[in-house]
Amino acid sequence: MARIELVNLEKSFGAVKAVKDLTFTIEDGEFIVFVGPSGCGQTTTLRMIAGFEDPTSGEIRINGKVVNDLEPRDRGLGMVFQSHALFPHKNVAQNIEFGLRMKKVPAEERVRRVREVADMVRIGHLLDKMPSQCSGGESQRVALARTLVTNPSTFLLDEPLSSLDAKLRRELRAECDRLHQALKRTFIFVTHDQEEAMTLADRIVVMRNGEIVQVGSPMEIYSNPVNYFVADFFGSPSMNLVAGEIVQGTAGTRFRAPHFDIALPTRFGTAKPGAATLGIRPESVGVAIGAKGDIELPVRLVEPLGKDTLLYFDAGTERAFVAVTEGLSMAEIKVDERIPLTLDPLRIHLFESDGRRIDTGA
Amino acid sequence: MAMTKSRRRRITMIIRYAVLSVWALIAFFPIYWIVSTSFKIDTQWFAWPPFYFPNPPTFSNYMNVWFGAEEYTSTQYAISSQKPLISLWNSTVIATCSTFLAVLFGSIIAYGVSRYRVLSDLRMFQLLMLRMIPPIVIVAPLSLYYTAVGLIDTRTGLILVYFLTTLPYAVWMTKSFIDEVPREVEQAAEILGASRWRTVFEIVLPLIRSGLVATFLFILILTWSEYLLALIITKTNVATLPIELSKYQGSTEGRVYGRQAALAVGITIPLMIVGVIIRKHLARGFSFGMVRR
Incomplete structure (x- = not known):
């Protein structure tokens, strides 16, 4: 129904380039999440697709047709705003009905379809309420x-959940997912919350400073971040990142930092010596009590969460070095105890000083 | 300790009320005096010690001023040349038309400024600066110009000049209301298929209605009571109520305070009626922005 192509898309506000040379194709029926820190250009991109911002240069194509000069209403899209943007002087039913009225749908059919979508998103009991009476x-x-009822080819969602509290957010996240599965429409979702991106997306587009940093499935992004920024942005708790250096010696390739002196897997054999950052996700750090670990660090904090226990170690870095262990078996560990840790060699990432991942082709 | 605190609070309250009451008395006294004078017989207008209450109250001032009732015109305060009802009509036409035009065009300009920045901040300020020119400065050239184009002493002439002089207020006031309407609400309407005009009429206008009404009343008060420009531009044919009122203070009529007060009260009442009719909007209009967000 809707395949959206962005071709060399650029947008400047005065001297500020909000979106830089963006080329990307959104396939029909995909759930795409644009994610990045606030102000990285993802909302501007969405607003250009919607037609609220004119691109400075480049093209937007929907099903092969260039839509740069089409009014928002002629693009066949639906949009949900962060601020909800309900019409405050119309009740819920009138709000939902609005799009149908603009399309001159007969009154009986409007009533039927309003009822239908209201039930679909479980607000059937609110139809007579005013927006100010809604949570x-x-x-x-x-x-x-209101967007559903017009049956758009594509749903544009601009941080729709960020004004809600955590519990509601999870609930509506599931709702979005369910709707996407049921409707099989294209969804373009903008957020700065990596967790939302991970749980919702078919493909994630990571943006930073107006540029695409990485595109991939949530799993790809999570396990193979292309650079330090992506590695750091995704995952909760975040990836452990330790600044140090790569040393090539008789003992093979090693990574050294205060508290760290580990042999790197052979795939890093050709890595250039010099400053680098080692990254490893907390779940890839093993706690090896009574055995010989790769490193040994003192415990600073133990956080039993029930299903997991988080261990925070002092690695001399600004952020604590974190390990996740299953269950509560480690909950009794005493603070300041020195614990041997193993690092899963398959899950070790190295980043150059400019942030790029040191790729070994493996 | 707690006693002293609550006591101190009570004393502060008493002082606060006392000060405000005195201030209210001072503020309301002139209004009371006009109303009271309008019901006094001529001997009480200047009496010393003053009569605080009309005794006995009389309608003669009203009858004379508004209806030129025969039985009263034979007095020394006979007013022959005045036609207050015609002036009332003139004022009604001129004030409503010019206010309507100012709010209409003002809000259109304000919408353009708010949404499309058709005027820069500097231009907006310059627009307001137009109001900083004392009206007396433009009166002489304007009256010459009006004589040349045949607008002198006409309702149209006064409507035009009122419309233009109040336009800056209209733009500034309505802009603040339009600014309060989130852009996203308009964009939501647009992407749902509404044209720009449809969006303005169905979404923006209803949301700023109270603001427009408040602006309307504000400008109506200005145009209703404008004196200087009316005095110069409309000499005889189209006198407005403030002109009418001033005639009771002139050398030909003497100081007929009772009559003047009766006219003044009559001039004020229409505005008060308008205010009462739209009071619901006024409260909303002037508190706009403080309630939402």
Whole structure:
């Protein structure tokens, strides 16, 4: 129904380039999440697709047709805003009905379809309420229903959940997922929350400073970040990142930093010596009590979460070095105890001083 | 300790109320005096010690001023040349038309400024600066110009000049209301298929209605009571109420305070009626922005 191509898309606000030379294709029916820190250009990109911002240069194509000069209403898209943007002087039913009225749908059919979508997003009981009487979560459902009812080819969602509290956010996240599965439409979702991106996306587009940093499935992004920024941005708790240096010696390739002196896997055999950052996710750090570990670090904090226990170690870095262990078996570890740790050699990442991942082709 | 605190708070309250009451008395006294004078018989207008209450109250001032009732015109305060009802009509036409035009065009300009920045901040300030020119400065050239184009002493002439002089207020006031309407609400309407005009009429206008009404009243008060420009531009044919009012203070009429007060009260009442009718909007209009977000 809708394949959206962005070709060399650029947008400047005065001297500031908000989006730089963006080329990317969104396939029909895909759930795409644009993610990055606030202000990295993902909202501007979405607004250009919607037609609220004119690109400075480049093209936007929907199903092969250039839409740069089309009005938002002629692009066949639906949009949900961060602020909900409900019409405050119209009740919920009138809000939902608005799009149908603009399309001159007959009154009986409007009533039927409003009912239908209201039930779909479980707000059937709110139809007579005014937006000011709805809670944040309810408002966002109304906004969703208002977009759903017009049956757009593509849903554009601009940080739709960021004004809600954590529990509601999870709930509506599931709702978005369910709708995407049921409708089989293209969803373009903008967020700065990596967790939302990970749970919702078919493909994630990581943006930074107006540029695409990496595109891939959540798993690809998570396990093979192309650079330090992506590695650091995704995952909670974050990836452990330790600044140090690569040393080539008689003992093979080694990574050295205060508290660290480990042999690197053979795939890093050709890595250039010099400053580098080692990255490893907390779940790839093994706690080897009573055995010989790769490193040994003192415990600073033990956080039993129930299902897991987080161990925070002092590695002399600004951020604590974190390990995740299953269950509560490690909950009794005493602070300041020195614990041997193993690092899964397959899961070790190295980043050059400019942030790029040291690729070994493996 | 707690006693002293609550006591101190009570004393502060008493002082606060006392000060405000005195201030209210001072502020309301002139209004009371006008109303009271309008019901006094002529001997009480200047009496010393003053009569605080009309005794006995009389309608003669009103009858004379507004209806030129025969039985009263034979007095020394006979007013022959005044036609307050015609002036009332003139004022009504001129004030409503010019206010309507100012709010209409003002809000259109304000929308353009708010959404498309058709005027830069500097231009907006310059627009407001137009109001900083004392009206007396433009009166002489304007009256010459109006004589040349045949607008002198006409309702159209006054409507035009009121419209233009109040336009800056209209733009500034309505802009602040339009700014309060989130852009995203308009964009939501647009992407749902509404044209720009449809969006303005169905979304923006209803949301700023109270603001427009408040602006309307504000400008209506200005145009209703404008004196200087009316005095110069409309000499005889189209007198407005403030002109009418001033005639009771002139050398030909003497100081007929009772009559003047009766006219003044009559001039004020229409505005108050308008205010009462739209009071719901006024409260909303002037508190706009403080309630939402």
